[in-house]
Structures are given as structure tokens and as C-alpha cells.
Amino acid sequence: MEKINGVAASKGIAIGKLKLCLNIEDQIVKRQIDDVSAELSRLDKAKDEAVYELNKVYLNALKRVGEAKSMIFQIHIMMLQDDDYFSTIQHIIKEQKVNAEYAVWQTGKQFSNMFANMDDEYMQGRASDVLDISKRLIHRLDSSLANGLDSIDTPSIIGVTDLMPSETVQMDKEMALAFVTKEGSKSSHSAILARTMDIPAVVGLSDKFSKLTNNANIIVDGTLGEIIIEPDEKILAEYQQKKKDYEKYQAELRLLKGTEAITKNGVKLEINANIGNPEDVEMVLENDADGIGLFRSEFLYMNGNSLPSEEEQFVAYKSVLEKMGSKRVIIRTLDLGADKQVPYLNLPHEENPALGYRAIRICLDRKELFVTQLRALYRASTFGKLAIMFPMIISVDEVKQIKSIIEQVKSDLSKEGIAFSSDVEIGIMIETPASVMMSAELAKEVDFFSVGTNDLTQYTLAVDRMNHSISNMFDSRNPAVLRMLEIAAKNAKNAGIWIGICGESAADTSLTDFYVKIGVSELSVTPASVLELKKAVQQVDIK
Amino acid sequence: MKTFQYVVKDEVGLHARPAGLLVKFVNSLNSDVKIEFNSKSVSAKKLFAVMSLGVKHNDKMTFVLDGANEEDDCAKLKEFCEKNV
Numbered sequence: 001m002e003k004i005n006g007v008a009a010s011k012g013i014a015i016g017k018l019k020l021c022l023n024i025e026d027q028i029v030k031r032q033i034d035d036v037s038a039e040l041s042r043l044d045k046a047k048d049e050a051v052y053e054l055n056k057v058y059l060n061a062l063k064r065v066g067e068a069k070s071m072i073f074q075i076h077i078m079m080l081q082d083d084d085y086f087s088t089i090q091h092i093i094k095e096q097k098v099n100a101e102y103a104v105w106q107t108g109k110q111f112s113n114m115f116a117n118m119d120d121e122y123m124q125g126r127a128s129d130v131l132d133i134s135k136r137l138i139h140r141l142d143s144s145l146a147n148g149l150d151s152i153d154t155p156s157i158i159g160v161t162d163l164m165p166s167e168t169v170q171m172d173k174e175m176a177l178a179f180v181t182k183e184g185s186k187s188s189h190s191a192i193l194a195r196t197m198d199i200p201a202v203v204g205l206s207d208k209f210s211k212l213t214n215n216a217n218i219i220v221d222g223t224l225g226e227i228i229i230e231p232d233e234k235i236l237a238e239y240q241q242k243k244k245d246y247e248k249y250q251a252e253l254r255l256l257k258g259t260e261a262i263t264k265n266g267v268k269l270e271i272n273a274n275i276g277n278p279e280d281v282e283m284v285l286e287n288d289a290d291g292i293g294l295f296r297s298e299f300l301y302m303n304g305n306s307l308p309s310e311e312e313q314f315v316a317y318k319s320v321l322e323k324m325g326s327k328r329v330i331i332r333t334l335d336l337g338a339d340k341q342v343p344y345l346n347l348p349h350e351e352n353p354a355l356g357y358r359a360i361r362i363c364l365d366r367k368e369l370f371v372t373q374l375r376a377l378y379r380a381s382t383f384g385k386l387a388i389m390f391p392m393i394i395s396v397d398e399v400k401q402i403k404s405i406i407e408q409v410k411s412d413l414s415k416e417g418i419a420f421s422s423d424v425e426i427g428i429m430i431e432t433p434a435s436v437m438m439s440a441e442l443a444k445e446v447d448f449f450s451v452g453t454n455d456l457t458q459y460t461l462a463v464d465r466m467n468h469s470i471s472n473m474f475d476s477r478n479p480a481v482l483r484m485l486e487i488a489a490k491n492a493k494n495a496g497i498w499i500g501i502c503g504e505s506a507a508d509t510s511l512t513d514f515y516v517k518i519g520v521s522e523l524s525v526t527p528a529s530v531l532e533l534k535k536a537v538q539q540v541d542i543k
Numbered sequence: 544m545k546t547f548q549y550v551v552k553d554e555v556g557l558h559a560r561p562a563g564l565l566v567k568f569v570n571s572l573n574s575d576v577k578i579e580f581n582s583k584s585v586s587a588k589k590l591f592a593v594m595s596l597g598v599k600h601n602d603k604m605t606f607v608l609d610g611a612n613e614e615d616d617c618a619k620l621k622e623f624c625e626k627n628v
Contacts, residue, residue: 075563
């Protein structure tokens with residue numbers, strides 16, 4: 001039995017078997033070989049097996065999703081059988097006298113780079129197909145290599161280097177009892193994702209991660225940030241009790257459903273939920289949130305291999321709006337870049353992505369992409385109560401540009417005879433010090449402010465939220481951050497608009513009365529924290 | 544040797560699906576088939592090579608056929624392109 005500590009990233013207790021899911025890249029070792037022809041025949045055999053396997057996948061898909069959508073597996077087969085691809089692998093084995101796994105991965109990377117560098121978004125998306133077939137081939141060569149997240153088929157505790165948003169959104173939530181990760185911090189996206197899914201998580205284990213072995217029995221305490229490896233019976237019983245207690249507490253919170261978030265002195269707050277996927281709506285309704293305060297639209301861009309079409313986006317927005325009925329849904333436009341990359345956008349590597357080409361900066365530069373999203377949003381607006389907000393704003397000029405694009409989109413829709421709602425609220429994220437400094441002017445341009453406390457903390461304190469060595473300095477309660485909030489709230493009030501908080505610290509109940517005092521009227525948190533926050537608001541009493 | 548020019552009608556260009564169909568079809572022919580585009584020439588029997596050309600909607604590419612059945616194959620290929628590419 002051994003206990004290790006990490007960062008408590010998502011509450012709850014899980015007891016179960018650990019499944020390590022590591023990137024192929026981290027597991028491939030370069031090995032010198034003597035017998036080239038044996039290695040080449042291993043490769044041939046692996047290819048035949050991979051093709052056989054893909055054929056089965058293809059035939060299966062053909063029955064389920066039809067010819068057009070199954071074609072991708074045919075393409076994968078053809079890619080595997082492609083002469084150029086295969087002879088490159090053989091060449092590396094022969095020339096460098098190395099193992100086939102290494103040669104396949106080198107070749108996969110080389111071909112995928114070729115696609116990634118093409119001047120065509122669709123083709124850039126093919127880069128991931130090449131990596132996909134290369135991984136398949138490598139698994140045929142060495143089946144002992146740990147699989148990716150998508151291969152988990154029994155509920156397990158999942159151990160990964162870091163949770164990639166693109167992988168996490170694709171995985172079956174039922175399969176994850178808890179997450180434990182080597183990298184990440186409390187405010188990294190993986191931690192946020194875990195909280196949204198209400199799955200216990202301990203992140204940032206760094207070197208201690210190597211103590212975890214595949215199939216070990218472990219306990220994860222996401223509330224304290226502890227992991228117990230191979231617990232003895234006494235500890236196991238103790239944690240089974242703790243787990244029960246936690247579940248009981250959750251049950252008590254559920255009794256608050258249907259009650260309003262009103263402080264003792266009569267101030268009513270709107271408690272909303274943050275979501276990152278249409279499926280999360282169930283969690284929102286389950287936890288009785290007043291609405292959705294932040295719907296991150298990135299999932300649309302991360303699930304596929306190419307930009308989501310207007311129709312695809314429309315369907316997703318519409319489904320959420322319909323399910324929420326008369327409750328407000330605030331959708332944030334594309335917030336990629338920085339630590340949320342997608343391969344097909346082909347964003348160049350940046351030295352300092354947090355201050356780089358991201359979010360609204362991409363949208364105002366690549367307007368076609370922005371227009372597609374806005375059209376989908378406005379088309380969906382007739383199906384519920386939609387509000388739209390824009391991330392990373394630093395100037396009034398940006399807001400003016402956005403508004404003029406919106407006018408254009410609306411006028412196009414009118415011309416095409418497509419209906420849209422005329423009372424869609426427009427708001428901005430307050431997450432840069434610049435937006436706080438300009439909040440008096442910005443408030444005159446929009447209907448609401450929503451504070452992103454993670455980025456506002458990062459930019460105000462100049463503390464990188466991804467950097468472990470200064471993670472103790474990342475403090476949303478720092479007086480400088482709180483003063484920023486006060487200024488923005490005052491200017492919102494003066495202009496007669498509302499201000500909310502959708503960042504992580506909205507859930508920090510030690511700040512709830514501060515928020516009420518400065519005039520914040522909306523708090524948006526992960527669905528799993530809604531009821532706990534409601535309880536905290538009901539206890540606030542400001543004289 | 545037979546050659547013909549063809550303008551791609553598919554909206555997204557010669558992307559994976561039409562490229563895949565094309566390569567599959569060309570492999571059923573006996574002739575050696577090359578595609579010339581943008582001063583590059585590649586074998587139409589190789590998927591990666593065809594895709595790497597980055598042929599887009601309305602681009603004009605040239606097919607070059609060589610072999611004993613080139614007449615017949617050329618007619619078949621034209622017909623195939625009209626339907627699929």
C-alpha cells in the first residue's frame with residue numbers, strides 16, 4: 001500500500017482498477033535490430049492483420065451508417081496499402097536497422113506532416129488519418145502497448161499523461177470512474193472537463209505518476225487530491241464509508257432542487273451551469289441550474305477532422321436551446337488557440353500561446369469561420385433563449401467589428417428568408433486586464449459582462465496557469481484580481497447592464513458574499529457545483 | 544500514350560473519398576496511369592501521391608495513360624471521372 005498526492009481537481013471518491021492510457025508516441029522505443037528480413041516479415045504480417053481488421057470495421061460500419069460514412073475505413077485500408085507509405089517504412093527498417101514500430105511511427109509522422117502543411121483545410125484534416133493507421137499498425141506489431149482512451153470498455157480509473165480535450169469529449173463517460181494525470185493543474189482544461197463530467201480527478205502527479213501500474217487497485221480521493229495504491233482492507237473499508245458519506249452529502253444537496261438562490265437579505269442570484277458538450281445538458285437539468293452561463297463551443301471544433309459546417313453547428317445549438325426551453329443559454333464563440341489546439345486549423349507553434357493568436361483574434365482574422373458560427377447561432381436563436389458572448393476582448397474596436405459582422409449576418413439571413421430571434425443578448429468575457437480598464441466604455445456596447453476568472457487571474461497576476469512551479473501563486477482571491485472584479489462590476493452597474501462570473505472561482509463559496517456585495521447577479525459553475533453554490537447563496541447575509 | 548484533361552467537379556476537390564474511389568478504379572485498369580497537375584506528375588495508383596497534389600474544385604488536371612489497353616482504359620476512366628470526381 002502506498003499513498004501519493006497530487007492536485008485535487010474534481011471532487012468525489014472512486015475505488016477501482018487503474019487503466020493506463022498512454023500516447024503511442026511516449027511508448028515507442030527505438031531499437032537496433034540484426035535480422036532485417038525478420039523485421040520486414042513482422043511488418044508484412046502486421047499490415048495484413050491491420051487490413052483484415054479494418055475490413056471488418058468497414059463492413060460493420062457499412063451496415064450501421066451506410067456507404068458514404070464508411071468510406072473513411074476504405075480510405076484507411078488504401079492508405080495502409082499505399083506503396084509510398086509502405087516502402088518508406090521498409091526503407092527505414094533496412095537503412096537504419098531499426099524496429100518496425102519505430103519505422104512506422106517515423107513514417108506516419110512524415111506523411112502526416114505532409115498533409116498538415118498543405119494549403120487546404122480538408123487535407124490538413126487527413127493528417128490525423130495517417131496517424132490513425134500508423135497507430136493501428138503499431139498495435140498489430142506490439143499488442144502489449146497501452147491503448148488510447150477510446151479503447152476502455154469496462155468502467156475503470158483512467159491514468160493518462162494529460163487529458164486532451166479532443167480525446168476526452170470522444171470518450172464514453174460511463175467508462176471513467178476517475179481520472180489521474182501526470183500533468184495539469186486545478187485550472188487546466190482537463191481538470192475543468194473532469195468537473196463538468198462530475199468525475200473525480202487527481203491531476204499533476206508529475207514524477208509520482210510512474211508509481212502507477214496498469215491494472216493496479218487504487219482509491220482516488222478527488223476532494224483531497226490523494227491516491228492510494230493497493231489499499232489494505234482497513235483503508236479500503238474506510239474509503240468505502242467515505243464514498244458513502246460523500247454520496248449522502250450529494251443526496252442532501254439534491255433536496256435543494258426547486259429552491260431559489262436568494263440570500264438572507266433578499267438578493268436573488270441566477271445560478272447557471274457551464275457546459276462543453278450538448279450531452280452535458282442532462283447534468284444541467286439534473287442539478288436544477290437556472291440556465292447555461294457558459295456553453296463552450298470548442299467541442300464542435302475538436303470532435304472532427306475539419307471545420308464544423310454551419311448545419312452541424314446549428315443542429316448542436318438548436319438541441320441545447322430546445323432542451324433548455326425558456327432558460328437562457330449563453331454560448332461562447334470559438335475559443336481555440338493557446339492550450340486548446342486542433343490539428344486541422346494548422347495554428348503555428350507559439351512561444352507564448354496565452355498571449356497569442358487565439359479566440360476572438362482568430363475569428364476577426366478568419367472571418368469566414370466566424371460568420372459560419374454566427375449564422376448557425378442566429379439560425380438556432382428561434383428555438384430558445386439564446387445569448388452570445390465573445391472571449392478575449394481587449395478593446396471597444398473589437399466589439400464594434402463583431403457587431404458589424406453580426407449586422408451583416410442578420411441582414412444576409414433576412415435576405416435569404418431565414419428566421420432569427422430579434423432579442424439575442426450580446427455580451428463579452430471580462431478576462432483581460434484591458435477589458436477591465438475599458439469596462440466603462442465596453443459596457444455601453446453590450447448587454448452583459450461575464451468574468452472568466454481563470455484567464456483574468458493569469459493575466460492580472462502574470463502567472464501562467466499551466467506552470468507547475470508557480471501554481472501556488474495562481475490565486476483567484478488575490479486582492480488585485482478581486483479589485484479588477486470590483487471595477488468591472490461598478491462599470492456594469494453604471495451602464496445598467498448585468499455582470500456574471502463563469503470562471504472557476506464562481507464556485508468558490510468563500511467568495512460568494514463578496515460577489516453579492518459588489519453586485520454580481522449571475523454565477524455559472526460546473527453542473528455538479530450548482531446545488532452546493534445555491535446552498536452557499538442561501539446562507540449569505542449582508543447587513 | 545493517351546492523355547485527357549479533366550476539371551474537378553467535386554466541391555471539396557480531389558479529397559479522400561473521390562481520391563480513394565479514383566485510385567481504386569485506376570488500380571483495376573491495366574494501363575499505367577499518371578496525373579499531371581501543377582507541374583507535378585504522380586502515379587494515379589497511389590493514394591497518398593494523388594492526395595498530395597491538393598487538387599481543388601474547378602482545377603484542371605491531366606491524365607496520362609500508357610499501355611496495351613490505353614484506348615479502352617481512357618474511355619472507361621473518362622466515364623468514371625464524370626460520375627465520381
